[in-house]
Amino acid sequence: QSALTQPASVSGSPGQSVTVSCTGTNSDVGLYKYVSWYQQHPGKAPKLIIYEVANRPSGVSYRFSGSKSGNTASLTISGLQAEDEADYYCSSYTSSSTLVFGTGTKVTVL
Amino acid sequence: EVQLLESGGGLVQRGGSLRLSCAASGFAFSTYAMAWVRQAPGKELEWVSVFSGIGGTTYYAESVKGRFTISRDDSKNILYMQMKSLRAEDTAVYYCAKDFSPFGAGMGAYDIWGQGTVVTVSS
Numbered sequence: 001q002s003a004l005t006q007p008a009s010v011s012g013s014p015g016q017s018v019t020v021s022c023t024g025t026n027s028d029v030g031l032y033k034y035v036s037w038y039q040q041h042p043g044k045a046p047k048l049i050i051y052e053v054a055n056r057p058s059g060v061s062y063r064f065s066g067s068k069s070g071n072t073a074s075l076t077i078s079g080l081q082a083e084d085e086a087d088y089y090c091s092s093y094t095s096s097s098t099l100v101f102g103t104g105t106k107v108t109v110l
Numbered sequence: 111e112v113q114l115l116e117s118g119g120g121l122v123q124r125g126g127s128l129r130l131s132c133a134a135s136g137f138a139f140s141t142y143a144m145a146w147v148r149q150a151p152g153k154e155l156e157w158v159s160v161f162s163g164i165g166g167t168t169y170y171a172e173s174v175k176g177r178f179t180i181s182r183d184d185s186k187n188i189l190y191m192q193m194k195s196l197r198a199e200d201t202a203v204y205y206c207a208k209d210f211s212p213f214g215a216g217m218g219a220y221d222i223w224g225q226g227t228v229v230t231v232s233s
Contacts, residue, residue, distance in 0.1 A: 003154060038155070039163055043204055045226060057210070089154065091155075098157065098217075100173075101157060102154065103154050
């Protein structure tokens with residue numbers, strides 16, 4: 001199972017919005033609603049920020065939103081803040097009854 | 111407080127074995143699927159294995175199938191990963207993670223993660 005494809009990096013200025021894409025296949029992202037997004041700061045464990053494509057766990061900022069179209073899921077961070085600078089990973093359930101993560105995207109706040 | 115604490119990592123020679131443990135507290139451990147996820151130095155997250163909370167179903171990534179065995183002791187609230195025939199490419203930080211929803215298969219989302227334990231396989 002190959003990793004889902006994410007851009008290596010995206011950047012934006014404080015207050016702007018950025019979108020991170022996550023491209024899979026019709027055997028994972030395109031087939032299931034089980035797409036999640038994680039935020040990981042250097043040296044820290046990942047933190048769940050989106051589950052089932054577009055749902056936010058309790059305590060996660062409304063500035064994070066998710067969506068999906070076909071085989072591509074997207075994470076949008078609105079009102080970019082300095083603390084949003086981190087690595088972001090998507091994940092998806094697969095038709096092989098496994099989970100696959102994305103290649104990861106470094107979000108930089110300019 | 112909901113918490114996961116991994117242990118058991120270390121330096122091991124290629125071909126060797128190691129058992130990781132993950133002690134859980136603060137939630138009804140037996141009702142949640144639990145997973146292992148690893149991250150090689152400077153690399154992306156890689157899903158390794160999951161043990162469902164009810165039914166005892168286990169799943170593995172192809173890269174570890176036949177070499178790693180996931181298990182759990184619900185009486186002690188501990189998740190394990192027995193690793194054998196270790197390879198250099200198994201070198202990583204190993205995280206245990208809790209499924210977001212109870213009674214699930216553990217393939218949806220992981221809302222609680224441990225701090226990780228480092229496994230280094232030397233050649």
